[in-house]
Amino acid sequence: MQALVIGASRGLGLVLTHELARRGWDVIATTRGDLHPDGRVEVESLEMTSPSQLAALRSRLTGRKLDLLFVNAAIDRGDLPISEVPTDMFTEVMVTNALSPLRALETLRDLVVPGGTVAVMSSGQGSVSLNTEDGYELYKASKAALNQLMRSYATRHAEDGHTKLLIDPGHNQTRLGGPDAPLSPQETIPAVVDVLEAQAGIPGLRFLDRHGETVPW
Structure with missing residues (x-):
């Protein structure tokens, strides 16, 4: 089985890479x-926000066949109310967290075999219906945008037979999640891979947590 993990420099993506290899x-x-x-x-090597680097990666991978394409990317620029977010910060977070993951899927999806899986690391923070507490408005908005764009992607490619997943890994001790988060990638990611393997071959889009439970949109 062959996987491509976009965004494996550290944190969840790095642990995901090693768990799959294990x-x-x-x-x-x-x-x-x-x-x-x-x-x-x-x-x-890849800077995911660069369309030219994505295209170059696609060229280098010509002829490869993927059973799993997993995109992991997110940044957070602090806990500001939206009225205080500068335009350049808004653009940076939206490009990194929402636009670029979908660009990566569109660029690389033809390498995924029939019955293969395309997945993106989302967050429960992107759930509109669960947004009942103050804070991190820009990050939440970027993940909600990611989820909506993935929904559009799934609609547009409904006939390709791919399993399509948005994964909420929970609040983890990463550079993004902070040292006081209740979960560690080492305990979270094996559960995430369990979900990926259990969902393989089931076409359509689902938004699931690390336990395989549905996250409300």
């Missing part, structure tokens, strides 16, 4: 940093 997957992992090839892990 389970016998061959993994192509993209990074902006110093991840090194290791056994089943092959490394590609």
Whole structure:
């Protein structure tokens, strides 16, 4: 089984790469940093927000066949009310968290085999119906936009037979989640991979948490 993990420099993406490899997957992992090839892990350099770099990666992967394409990318620029968010900050977060993951899917989806899976790391923070507490308005908006764009993607490509997943991994101890988060990637990601493997071959779009439970839109 072959997987491509976009955004494996650190945190959830890095742990996901190693967990897939531990389970016998061959993994192509993209990074902006110093991840090194290791056994089943092959490394590609990518700045995901660059369309030209995405196109170059697609060219380098010509002829490869993927059972899983997983996009992991998110930034957070602090807890500001939307009235205080500068335009350039809004643009940066939306481009990184919503636009670029869908660009990656569109660029690379033809490498995914029939019956394969395309998945994106989302967040329960992107659930409109669960947004009942103050804070992190821009991050929440970016994840809601990601979810909506993924819904449009799934509608447009409804006949391709791919499993399409938005994954909410919970609040984890990463650079984004902070050191006081209740979960660690080492306990979360094995559960996420369980979900990926359980959902494989089931076409259509689902928004699921690390336990495989549906997250409300």
